[in-house]
Amino acid sequence: xxxxxxxxxxxxxxxxxxxxxxxxxxxxxxxxxxxxxxxxxxxxxxxxxxxxxxxxxxxxxxxxxxxxxxxxxxxxxxxxxxxxxxxxxxxxxxxxxxxxxxxxxxxxxxxxxxxxxxxxxxxxxxxxxxxxxxxxxxxxxxxxxxxxxxxxxxxxxxxxxxxxxxxxxxxxxxxxxxxxxxxxxxxxxxxxxxxxxxxxxxxxxxxxxxxxxxxxxxxxxxxxxxxxxxxxxxxxxxxxxxxxxxxxxxxxxxxxxxxxxxxxxxxxxxxxxxxxxxxxxxxxxxxxxxxxxxxxxxxxxxxxxxxxxxxxxxxxxxxxxxxxxxxxxxxxxxxxxxxxxxxxxxxxxxxxxxxxxxxxxxxxxxxxxxxxxxxxxxxxxxxxxxxxxxxxxxxxxxxxxxxxxxxxxxxxxxxxxxxxxxxxxxxx
Numbered sequence: 464x465x466x467x468x469x470x471x472x473x474x475x476x477x478x479x480x481x482x483x484x485x486x487x488x489x490x491x492x493x494x495x496x497x498x499x500x501x502x503x504x505x506x507x508x509x510x511x512x513x514x515x516x517x518x519x520x521x522x523x524x525x526x527x528x529x530x531x532x533x534x535x536x537x538x539x540x541x542x543x544x545x546x547x548x549x550x551x552x553x554x555x556x557x558x559x560x561x562x563x564x565x566x567x568x569x570x571x572x573x574x575x576x577x578x579x580x581x582x583x584x585x586x587x588x589x590x591x592x593x594x595x596x597x598x599x600x601x602x603x604x605x606x607x608x609x610x611x612x613x614x615x616x617x618x619x620x621x622x623x624x625x626x627x628x629x630x631x632x633x634x635x636x637x638x639x640x641x642x643x644x645x646x647x648x649x650x651x652x653x654x655x656x657x658x659x660x661x662x663x664x665x666x667x668x669x670x671x672x673x674x675x676x677x678x679x680x681x682x683x684x685x686x687x688x689x690x691x692x693x694x695x696x697x698x699x700x701x702x703x704x705x706x707x708x709x710x711x712x713x714x715x716x717x718x719x720x721x722x723x724x725x726x727x728x729x730x731x732x733x734x735x736x737x738x739x740x741x742x743x744x745x746x747x748x749x750x751x752x753x754x755x756x757x758x759x760x761x762x763x764x765x766x767x768x769x770x771x772x773x774x775x776x777x778x779x780x781x782x783x784x785x786x787x788x789x790x791x792x793x794x795x796x797x798x799x800x801x802x803x804x805x806x807x808x809x810x811x812x813x814x815x816x817x818x819x820x821x822x823x824x825x826x827x828x829x830x831x832x833x834x835x836x837x838x839x840x841x842x843x844x845x846x847x848x849x850x851x852x853x854x855x856x857x858x859x860x861x862x863x864x865x866x867x868x869x870x871x872x873x874x875x876x877x878x879x880x881x882x883x884x885x886x887x888x889x890x891x
Contacts, residue, residue, distance in 0.1 A: 484519040488526070488539045491515040493547035493576075509579045513547050518574070525587045528621045529614070533595075533700075534693035541568040541594040553577045557586035561593060561603050568597050585615040592700060600704035607709040609661045610700070612676045613683025617642070620680075643684060643738070646677040652747070654755065655735050655806035658728050659799055662710070685734050689720060732805065739809045752815035753872050759803050760822065762796055764788070780865075781826075782858045790833055797826050814871055821864050829857045 482491045493515045511517075522545065530537055548555070558573045572590055574583065589611050596604040620642035641647070653670070656678035664675045687693055699716040706712035714721065721727040747755065761778045764787070781800075784793060804823050808816050832853045 480515055482515040482519055484523050486523060486526075486537060486539070487542070489519055489522040489543050489545055491518050491522075491545045491547065493518075494549060507579075509581070510553055510577050511580050511583070513574065513576050513578065513583075515547065518545055518547065521583065522587055525584055525618060526591055528618045529588060529591055531621075532614070532617055532687065532693060533697045535595075535697055539594060540598045541570055543570045543572060543590050543594065546571065546573050547576050548573050549576050551575045553579065557582065559586070559590055559593065561597070563601055563603065568594065568603070570594060581615070581619065584619060585611065588615045588618060595697075596700045596703045599701060602704045604700075604703035605709065606703065607662075608664050608675075609679040609682055610709075613679035613681075616645070616676060616680035617683055617687070620645070643681060646681050647738075649673060649677045650738075651810070652751075654759070654803065654810065655738075657799060657802040657806065658724070658731055659802070681734070681738060682731070695720075728802070735806060735809075746812055747810050747815075749812045749814055749871065752810070752812040753818075753868060755807060756811065756815055756819055756822075757868065759807055760800070781822075781861050785829075785854050785858060794830065794833075797830055801826055818864065818868060818871065821867075822861075825857060825860045825864065829853065 479492045479494050483489070484491070493513070522543075526537070553575055555575045557575075557578075560571045562569045562571075570590055570593065572586060574586060589606065592606055592611065592614065593604065596606065653674055656674060660675070661678060661682055665671045666675070683696075686696060689695065695716060699712060702712040702716055703709060706715070714724075717727075721730065746752075760781055762781075762784050763776050764779045764784070765776055779787070781797075784796060801823060804819050804826075808819050811819055833850070
């Protein structure tokens with residue numbers, strides 16, 4: 464610890480203990496006597512109780528590991544004020560506020576005194592990535608969620624201890640160490656994420672949150688493994704303030720690896736295939752496979768009971784999607800369904816995998832026919848009539864596949880030839 468005082472001239476906080484970390488980047492403020500304690504934290508080993516010295520060491524260790532991942536030296540410009548909050552529960556969100564001055568940025572982060580260790584590390588990573596991105600700009604950058612989550616998991620999986628768990632000695636064994644072990648365990652019973660799902664995460668429940676966190680870890684881990692990966696990632700982070708969105712900054716920096724979004728999707732599909740081949744493949748049971756497949760095929764749509772009523776959401780199958788929505792929405796949804804079916808197929812049972820292939824063929828055939836009929840001056844029938852014919856045939860094929868799924872669920876195991884025959888009919 465470098466210095467200690469009871470007053471911070473920058474924050475204007477009086478009466479609190481103020482500590483400055485070893486490098487001087489982190490300034491910790493805390494009142495000496497805790498004023499709030501959640502009793503549930505006494506039995507939760509994941510929750511740590513922060514003290515100024517402990518937080519200063521944690522922040523410095525976390526920064527050291529992050530700089531190692533990015534292959535960068537410690538050349539910070541913005542100071543980060545960490546304020547330990549006593550009167551909030553452990554689940555209180557961490558708040559990060561950035562202020563811009565003529566000579567750069569200053570950051571303030573409020574952290575509950577009792578907090579889960581992973582949540583603490585994520586907050587620190589976000590603050591440090593924000594500071595790193597803003598060093599050359601007077602405009603605060605917007606960090607993509609996959610970058611914060613993925614880098615947090617990458618830092619947590621480092622063999623270097625980044626926080627002092629219960630202040631006990633830590634033993635590290637690096638032989639055969641797998642940084643993606645948590646992701647492999649999670650995805651043994653869950654499907655992977657598409658690029659679209661990484662770009663627009665779904666945090667509707669705890670399972671979707673973990674799915675996104677592990678998918679983001681794999682994405683960041685593989686980007687860092689690319690030739691010159693840490694240096695390219697560093698350039699991407701520092702390009703964020705100069706772009707309207709992270710996608711533009713990403714493709715500008717990674718243009719030598721990914722010329723287009725399609726190239727990125729192809730690379731990600733290969734990464735996922737390689738990721739699955741390196742772990743012991745675990746096939747789901749038939750019941751679980753059909754449950755996952757059916758859930759993936761459903762789409763959330765808005766509908767109104769009356770004209771002036773508030774729109775409500777309901778789950779619609781593919782037949783309802785084709786009958787009730789326009790082709791622009793159908794195309795976006797169905798293209799995503801094709802990617803999801805690809806990632807799902809790695810864990811499906813053989814019968815369910817053949818069924819999923821049938822759905823893929825039907826969807827591809829529908830998209831090809833609809834796209835090809837958008838401009839066909841030589842057609843002898845009206846485009847509206849042809850569209851109705853295509854939708855009718857596609858719905859018929861989907862109904863046949865749904866019936867096959869019902870037969871599989873009821874115990875009538877259909878031979879693979881039947882599913883293959885349905886796939887050939889869908890292609891015609």
